Amino acid sequence: MELLKGMKAEEATGGRTIWRNIIWLIILFAYSLIGGILFSAIEGNYDKSELLKKYEQDLDIYEKHQILQVEIFQKLREIDLDQTYLQNSTIISTEVKRQKMLHVNDALNKYEQKLGINIKLPIMEDTRWNIWGGVYYAASLYTTIGYGNFHPETPAGRIISMIYAFCGIPLVFTILLEWGFLYYTWLDMFWKWFNVKFCASAMQKHLKRRLAKEKTRRAGSDLSLRLTSLGPLTQIESGKKISQLPIELSEAEGQRTVPLKAALIFFFLWILISAFIVRLWETNWTYFTAYYYFFTSLTTIGLGDVVTETPNYIIFNLALTMIGLSVVGLCIAIVQAKIRLIFDRMIRSIDSQYRIRQIDPDVATMTVIPNEKEGIKRLCEAQPIQDRIIYIAMDEHKKQLLEDRWRQRSSMINRITQTWPSRADKCIQTGQRVDEQPPPRIEGSSTLSDEAEDADYDPVTGKRVVPPSTRRYIYTVFD
Incomplete structure (x- = not known):
């Protein structure tokens, strides 16, 4: 019932989160549109002038090529129509001249092709730096992908690029993390619903195991206290035995958390879906090429060897890429949740x-290893391999808090093993140590305790011999 109430509360919170993320989406669209207009205005005019120059140069080369072909044909014709040929033949017909011209033209074209020269009538190209090309370049900046096929040529464009990226990268990272946490909320709600609906018995077993471990630990604590303490157990802080204290597990301990592999599966599944969709307009790509393109994009590698050939569809590419990058934010959110756990x-x-350490300092790890760094290292070594890997990603602030907690606990006075007031007074009067005094009488008893009667004393000095503890404890690291 409490879990269902929590899910309803999360749904209410999720509604507010959706509206906030819609606002972020509008901001991102406006920022991309502003970048597209800026870069198309700055780089578009420059690119048009460069394309016009290139067109004029290609046209001039083509015209020269045509003139040279005619001159070469005339030279060959003069050689062919020498005086001997004219004397021994009739007048050459027009059809023969045309056939010879075609043969000469074919021979010249084959010669140029073998040299790698391909001269055709040039066509005036349109600039890539239209508004969609500008949006494509802006997206490659603030996502830090940087494909490389679009790059500014003017100093003004480069300055605007630096300013735009400086402002856009933090903005987009914030948006991606917000979307990632939104996906995490949805996935967490679905995971809880799935566990309640189909895995209720498994959750009950998981909770019972946690409670059993807690009860076993507390029962062991009571037994150890009876063996080591000469005073009544009712004097321990809360006035109750440890086993009688209410068992409270943290929320994370009482339920299953979203596994990281679920986000990884969704990440690669999204790449498969995106690769299928992008081939609807990138018809020259194979499925593997499309998958490779999205993998390098979503991992922000951006090698640039495979880039989109249809910038006019950049809005769809951008949508697929941003959703995929927000899935990366989902993975980060899950890792952060695991770090908190x-x-x-x-x-x-x-x-x-x-x-x-309170029960028996001789066997406590905190006594054997007082150094906080070494103690935290020992705790990490006892964790599963997945938790050890996630611990590496833990920020330094949390690691410092763990070390401070270890240092604080290891320096605290053991309240249970403090000397009783009567023994302390006698210690002051006789000058002897507390462990050398005869054992005290237990309140409400006329005889010494069994342990006091069986105690050994040194025959020479008359001091009590306190043997070292031989008790050992079996406990879990995360009890």
Whole structure:
């Protein structure tokens, strides 16, 4: 019931989040449109002038090529129509002249092709820097992909590019993280619903295992306290036995969290879907080429060896790319949730080490390893391999908090093993150490405890011999 209430609360919060992300989407569209207009205005005019110059140069080369072909034909004709040929033949017909001209033209074209020269009538090209080309270039800036097929040539364009990227990269990263957390909210709600609907028994078993571990730990704590303490257990902080204290597991401990592999599966599935869609207008691409293009785009590698050939469809490419990049934000959100879970577990583990140190300092890891860095390292080594990898991604602030917690706990005075006031007074009067005094009488008892009666004393000095503890504890790191 509480889980369903939590899901309803998350749905209400998710509604507000959707509107906020719609606003972010409008801001991103406006920012992209502004970039497209700026870059098309700055680079478009320059590109048009360069294309016009190139067209005029190609046209001049083509005209010279045509003139040279005619001159070569005339030379060959003069050689062919020498005086001997004219004396021994009739007048050459027009058809023969035309056939010879075609043969000469074919011979010249084959010669030029072998040289790698291909001279055709030039066509005036349109500039790539229209508004959609500008949006394409703007998107390659603020997503940090940088395909390389679009780049500014003017100083003004380069200056605007730096300013645009400087403002756009933080903006887009914020939007992608917002979308990633929105996807995480949806995925988390679906995961909880799926577990409640189809995996209720598994969740109950998981919760029972956590509760059983907690009860076992607390029962062991009570037993150890009875063996090591001469005072009543009712004096421990809350006034109750440890096993009688209410068991409260954190929310993360009581339910299953969204696995990281679910986000990775969705990431690669989105690449498959995007590769299928993009081939609707990139007809020259194979499916593998489309998949390769989106993989290099969503990982922000941007090698530039495969780029879109239809900038007019950039709005669709941009939509597919932004959704894919927000899935990367989803992965980051899941990793951050895992980091918070591991951080809470390690805090509880440090507190468990402190409780064990209270019970028996001789066997506590916190006593053996007082150094906080080494202690945290030992805790990490006891984690599963996946948690150890995620711990590497934990920020330095959280790691410092763990070290501070270890240092704080290891320096605290053991409240349970403090000396009793009567023994402390006698210690001050006799000058002897507390462990050398005869054992005190337990309140409400006329005889010494069994442990006091069986105690050994040195025959020479008369001091009590306190043997080292031989008790050991079996506990989980994240209990």
